Amino acid sequence: MKPNRSLLPVTLARIAGPALLLCIICLGLIPRGFAADTAAWSIQVEPVTAEEGQLPPDFSMAIYEDLLAQLVKTGKFQQVYRSGDHQADGVPNLLVLHMTLLNFERGNQTQRAVTTVKGATKVQVHLKVSARDGNALVEKDVQGTVRFFGENLKATNALAKSIAETLRDASLPAPTAAKAAGQ
Amino acid sequence: MLIARATPRSCILLFLLPFSWICTSLFAQTANTANDSTAASGVRATHVLGLEGVKRNHHGTLTVQPSGLNFEAKGARSTIAIASIQDVFTGQDSRQTGGKVLTVAKMGVPYGGGRVLSLFSHEKVDSLTLEYRDANGALHGTVFTIPLGQAADLKKQLVALGAHASIPVESQPEKKDDGGNKQ
Numbered sequence: 001m002k003p004n005r006s007l008l009p010v011t012l013a014r015i016a017g018p019a020l021l022l023c024i025i026c027l028g029l030i031p032r033g034f035a036a037d038t039a040a041w042s043i044q045v046e047p048v049t050a051e052e053g054q055l056p057p058d059f060s061m062a063i064y065e066d067l068l069a070q071l072v073k074t075g076k077f078q079q080v081y082r083s084g085d086h087q088a089d090g091v092p093n094l095l096v097l098h099m100t101l102l103n104f105e106r107g108n109q110t111q112r113a114v115t116t117v118k119g120a121t122k123v124q125v126h127l128k129v130s131a132r133d134g135n136a137l138v139e140k141d142v143q144g145t146v147r148f149f150g151e152n153l154k155a156t157n158a159l160a161k162s163i164a165e166t167l168r169d170a171s172l173p174a175p176t177a178a179k180a181a182g183q
Numbered sequence: 184m185l186i187a188r189a190t191p192r193s194c195i196l197l198f199l200l201p202f203s204w205i206c207t208s209l210f211a212q213t214a215n216t217a218n219d220s221t222a223a224s225g226v227r228a229t230h231v232l233g234l235e236g237v238k239r240n241h242h243g244t245l246t247v248q249p250s251g252l253n254f255e256a257k258g259a260r261s262t263i264a265i266a267s268i269q270d271v272f273t274g275q276d277s278r279q280t281g282g283k284v285l286t287v288a289k290m291g292v293p294y295g296g297g298r299v300l301s302l303f304s305h306e307k308v309d310s311l312t313l314e315y316r317d318a319n320g321a322l323h324g325t326v327f328t329i330p331l332g333q334a335a336d337l338k339k340q341l342v343a344l345g346a347h348a349s350i351p352v353e354s355q356p357e358k359k360d361d362g363g364n365k366q
Contacts, residue, residue, distance in 0.1 A: 056272075056274055058231075058274055058276075058312045060324075061312055061314065061324025061326055065325075082322050083322040084316060084320045086319050086321075087319050113279055113289070113298065113301035151276075151278050152276060
């Protein structure tokens with residue numbers, strides 16, 4: 001007895017349809033569950049503080065702007081505010097991100113292209129995320145480097161990505177719990 | 184008669200004389216064009232980061248107008264009001280020319296020939312960094328790269344129109360070869 005081949009696509013559609021639906025539901029639920037615990041926090045980013053002449057202004061601004069873009073990308077925070085933004089004044093669950101320059105080495109793109117091992121640009125900052133009461137929730141030294149290809153300013157993008165990853169992976173307390181601990 | 188008496192040395196001199204004259208006139212023409220473009224029709228610039236609504240590494244024209252600093256590119260336009268500018272910085276950097284195409288081509292050259300090419304395919308550029316605040320008081324930063332020697336002129340024009348600059352235009356430190364000084 002020959003199997004009925006005309007039924008094969010129908011059977012496949014019957015199996016694949018619910019499987020696809022299940023996958024979509026799962027993919028939709030995972031990020032929501034992941035972000036739910038800290039979505040109530042908002043964050044305000046302050047520019048890097050450094051002694052005069054230690055960090056060129058273009059690097060300082062590039063770190064600041066890149067970091068804002070990367071923090072929005074993570075989806076971990078309800079709102080990402082810029083330094084001095086009056087809209088952040090009334091926000092109850094606000095974290096403030098401070099960065100202090102630890103080390104800056106300006107490399108040279110031509111040296112990198114010619115030697116491969118020399119001319120790296122490195123930026124290292126001390127990262128501190130604190131609540132309004134000054135209670136530090138995250139503190140870490142983070143570094144951004146450009147070793148092979150790209151312009152010197154690419155190091156700021158690497159640094160911003162590292163900071164955003166650090167904050168994404170950090171386990172922040174629930175806003176109410178943090179307030180109670182501060183009191 | 185003259186041709187019959189000409190030695191090889193005088194032939195070379197006869198060739199070099201008009202050649203050097205052409206080269207000199209060409210360079211003079213380029214310098215004049217650069218100065219004129221700064222004053223009247225704006226400066227060719229690359230938007231590195233920071234302007235809202237303008238993509239990164241977009242090429243366009245920077246113009247200083249009484250209303251503010253105007254950046255115009257294909258399909259994008261942005262203006263920073265003079266009154267909102269908190270600080271203006273200029274600097275210098277060195278970068279590889281040719282973009283991704285030349286980078287890939289250099290990788291394909293055998294026996295490390297690409298590295299030798301890198302030695303000659305770099306240029307120095309000026310950077311112009313602006314710090315400004317929007318209507319909510321939020322701090323923004325933007326960085327442009329412009330042809331060498333034109334950033335100081337732009338800064339002068341901005342300061343003359345009332346933009347704030349923490350480092351005066353007159354106090355320009357000597358230019359370093361490694362790039363990275365700020366004014």
